[in-house]
Amino acid sequence: MDRQRIIRFSAVTALTLAALFTTLALLQHLLVPALVWWSPQLETSFYDLGFFGAYRAQSYVSFNLTSPQASILQWEDSCDNGYIFLDPSGKAPKHPGPLILDAKGNLVWTSDQFKTTTNLKLQRYQGADYLTFWSGKKAQTMGTGAYYMMDSNYTVVRKVDAVGEALHGDLHEFKITKDDTALLTVYNLTNADLTGMGWFRTDHGWITDSIFQEVDIATGALLFEWKATDHFRAEGSYMTNPLGGYYAGNPFDFFHINSVEKDAHGNYLISSRHFHTVMCIDGQTGDVLWQLGGRSTDFRDLSQGKASDFSWQHDARWLSEEDGLLSLFDNGVAWPHVDVPYSEGRIIHIDVTNRTATLLHSYRSLASPRSSSQGSVQPISGAHGEDHIFVGWGSSAAYSEHAMDGQLLCETHFAAAVSFWWERVKSYRAFKASAWSATPAAWDPSAKIEGSKLFVSWNGATDVAFWELQGCEAAEGEEGGTGEFHALDITEKHAFEESFSLPTGAASMSRYRVAALDRDHAIIRHSNVAVPPPSSRYMIFLITGNLAAVCVAAVVGYWVLRRRAWHVDWKQYTVDRSKYQKLW
Structure with missing residues (x-):
């Protein structure tokens, strides 16, 4: 290809790109607003396609922080109650932190006092409601920090820490039990025998151990502790990390605990993301009583595998211990592992006596996202008292509300669906509470x-x-x-x-x-007292008066200088051009 053809090709390419960008700019800033004005229902489609950006924020005149400008894709009046609790994080939000919205997505409360938070929700302690959340330093898929409890005045009244030297509370779980104790997760760097994993790993490899503790909130005393390394080996993990485990700077996260719950018998229900397993732990001995899912499931699946084939799951909970009903969020994805076409919430019936499992209901999003991490499933009451399921889509910036049988009732996106894969904004879990009454103590309207x-x-x-x-x-x-x-x-x-x-x-x-x-x-x-700015007439008078004063001062100054013969002889600076000749 000769030089002329290269120049011509480069010019055509540059002009084509310029035309493309110009067309997109015109489409975004002129055509799309015109179409939305003409047909407002088109706004949700353009929102999800990213024409308003990956994350659209709402700013305020009387408040210095922003909130997501959410888009409601589907709505049913039975969703019109309560408050939504989120922890937006990622590269798009200007300030990560706790966030409360009303049912329609309007801001109720947010704060930049805490740099990073997860798991914001309403919990009951000693007969009163508290806002609880984790805050600390987040490092990829885990964190080191503490747990906070706020009263209805938004005052931090308790701070709960993990128990043990060099142990810190992890971001995944903080669950208050009926006994006014706290269940929390801890990730701890330690050594383990990794020879079973091969690839020249040694018996002195490095792993991240998954620990959960039960702590007395009032005293901080440790009541129970369980470690995954006491019961499982790293080679049983579904997670692959070719470089993990060789040195302390890159340990192998083999188990990855992400939820803990205590049942009426004093045993613990936990979820292991990297073992694809929900398991029951004996509250006295720490022994594993049973496992659902993964390589060593103890249950016969009566739903052609749909009750136990979940993977990379989050938020395993008892919906009803008596009826054997479990809920969980089935991610099905953990990049680069992709096991399913979409993530979903699930309700599973298990018969512990006969060791059988049956999938009862599943819950899908309109966007059908593959949420590679995070997520939650919560039973709630609808506006008219009916049973609903509320799903937070984790790394996909959405939450939805469903009838118990799986019918989608409402869905809200707080970022464009086209950006879900990039995780520009996400919330570890999403919760909904039917009531929350609060009056700030530290600030006025x-x-x-x-x-x-x-x-x-x-x-x-x-x-x-x-x-x-x-x-x-x-x-x-x-x-x-x-x-x-x-x-x-x-x-x-x-x-x-x-x-x-x-x-x-x-x-x-x-x-x-x-x-x-x-x-x-x-x-x-x-509120504070607000003083209006001077009126336009006053401003005009003020400007005119100042100009007049400047003119008067200039005239007076010139007259004074003339009187005192303070003048400059500019002739002394005149250049005699006759001394110079033009050079040719």
Whole structure:
């Protein structure tokens, strides 16, 4: 290929790419908004295709943090109750951290006080509800940190740690039992015999041991501890890591515990992601009582393998011990392992006496994502008291609500579905609670004026039903002022942030504030006082006055300089060009 043809080919390629990018830009910024304006129902499709970006964030005037601008793909009124608990993380969110939304995806509370959190949910301790979560340093698929309990004022009242030298709480589990104890997971670097794995591994290899503990919350005392290395060997793992186990910097995570639950008999139900197994642990001896799934399942599958063929699963729970009902999130994927076309939630019936297992129900997403990690399944009550299943899709930024039989009722995405594979944003689990009543203790409602409007919000407050705009003409001590605020307007609270149009002219005030009202119109708390900026007439007068002052000062200054003969003889700096000749 000669030089001319190379230049021509390069030019055509560059022009083609430029035309493509120009077309996409026009499509995104002109055509798509026009189509959405003309047909609003198209917005969800464009959202999932990524035309609004991989992650669309909602910003506020009166609040300095953002929240995901969610897209509801399917909706049914029986989902319209309660609160959603998430922990958005990944590269897309500006601030990772705990997040509470209402049923429609509107922000209720978020915080940047904790850099990374997981497992935010509502739990009961000593008869009261607490927000609980893990926070610490996340390293790939595990973490080192502690567990926090917040009361209904968003005040951290307890911090729970793992017990043992150099042991730290892991991000996967913090479960409060009916005995007011805590179940937590710990990942610990240790040595193990890895000769059974081959590839020149030694009897002094390096692994990440999976541990769970039961800890007394009030005293911090260790009540029970179980280690996977006491019962299982690394060669039984389904996980492959050709470089893992040779040195401490790259240990082999052979077991990967990710959920723990205590049953009525004092035994523990745990999930091992890398053994593809849900197992029951004796609460006295630590022995494995039975295993469902994996290489050593103890159950005969009556559903052609569908009750026990789950893999890379999360969040194994008892739905009913008496009826033998288990729930779990079947990922089916752990890159580079891909075992299924899509992830799903499952409810499985097991007969421990006869050792049989039957798949009862499965739950799928509209997007049919392959969630390579994380995920949860939770039984909840619908808006009318019916039994629902709430599914968090883990590494895929979505949550959904289903009827018990598997019918999809509602689904919400908090990132574009086209970006699920890239995991730009994700939430380890997603939970829903029918009720949460909270009033922040450390901060008041926030009011801010922008233009001719006043915006107001109150991060975390759940009992605000109305906002009342109040104003006063002048502060106490100012001329003609008493400092008393009077009610000017009232609006019902629908979203996280509401706004008021400020009165103008003679009706305008020198100061404004907003009162948060409950359903009975009783005042809960007042916002800060917001002072409107000077009016446009005043600004014009101010600018004109300043310009006039500058002109007067310039004239006076020039006159003074002239009077005192302070002038410059510019002739002394004139260049005599006759001394120079033009060079040719």
